[in-house]
Amino acid sequence: MIRDIVKDELFLRLPSDPATLADLHVAEDLLDTLAANAEHCVGLAANMIGVQKRIIVVDDEGTALVLFNPEIIKASEPFQTEEGCLSLVGTRPTKRYQSIKVRYHNQSFQERLKTFKGWTAQIIQHEIDHCNGIII
Template sequence: MIRDIMKDETFLAQKAEPATPDDFPAAQDLLDTLAAHKDGCVGMAANMIGVNKRIIVFDNEGKYMVMFNPEIVKRSQPYEAEEGCLSLTGTRKTRRWQSIKVQYQNEQFQTRFKTFTGWTAQIIQHEIDHCEGVLI
């Protein structure tokens, strides 16, 4: 189901709760909502649709990927970026990392590790910031 985009900064500033298998419907709603906004959005976190759980979805080189409980466990090569967000007006400057290693759970709730670089890494960092209650 396509959900409305959350704009309430007090809600968005909350740290997300861990996701569980009961949160699969929220993940599907997140995918549906991202697909509906594909022209102006490449990633979303669950709090952007009003669900305070650690779930992110993003465009991984042309294919949508879901991560439950993502955590960055390694990072390298910092750089300055400017980003926008569907939940907020305008753009903001932020520091990102060219390469990140992420620990997450897949749709079967199996723990996985994967390294991402470049644009995809930047998207993931933005969405994990959402899970931490960081507004960019």
């Protein structure tokens, strides 16, 4: 189901709770909402659709990727950039990393460890910030 995008910064600043198997339906809503906003959106976190769970979806070079309970365990090659967000107006400066290693659970709730680079890494960092209550 396509959900409305939350713009309440007080809500978005709350850290999200760990996701469980009971939250699989949230991932489906995130995927539907990402597809509906594909013209101007490359990633979403569950709190952006009103659910305080650590779930993100990202456009990984044309394929939607769902990560439950993502955690960056290694980051390298910092750079400064500007980002926008569906929940906010305008763009803001932020620090990101070209390469990140992420521990997460897939949709079968199997733990995975993967290194992401470039644009996909930047999207993941933005969405993990949302899970942590950090707004750019």
